[in-house]
Amino acid sequence: MNAREQLDAHGVEATPRRLAVLEGLAAFPHAPTAPELLEEVRKTVHLDKVTLYRTLDLLVEAGIVGRHPGGDGLLRYCLVHEETRPFHAHFYCTRCRRMSCLPATSTIPPRPEGLAEGMTAERVEVRFDGICNHCGDAPSSGSDSQSGSTTPARRPDTHGAPRP
């Protein structure tokens, strides 16, 4: 499903900005923060910060985009794909601060015990914090130019977004 079909399916009008936000989001292999996303989206349309946040709010409300806090407290955004529906957990790397979506689990966490009568749990947030395979494998001294291709170099920041 492309961005336009996704908006149509949720009864949201497909404006150029909404399309650009969804396409920008799809360009990331991880779940970006709003500033990261803004930088990406600005490659195609002019968008200010306030409009981005408004657009994201609308897409989250519509159930097209998920909004999840990382281990640093900053919110990350990700597409709610068919494959990650209705529930998926996240992995947050405490070194590079990247948060990635994990594949959907077939089991939704059970209703929590000890809920008082009248309390209803509607959603659950699961995040694993740790060291990602990229940071874990990173050699501290150079000289691995000959290393194999076990870690796919799917880094979105080859164009712009310099990172220490």
Ligand SMILES: [Zn+2]
């Ligand atoms: Zn990492």
Ligand SMILES: [Zn+2]
């Ligand atoms: Zn996600």
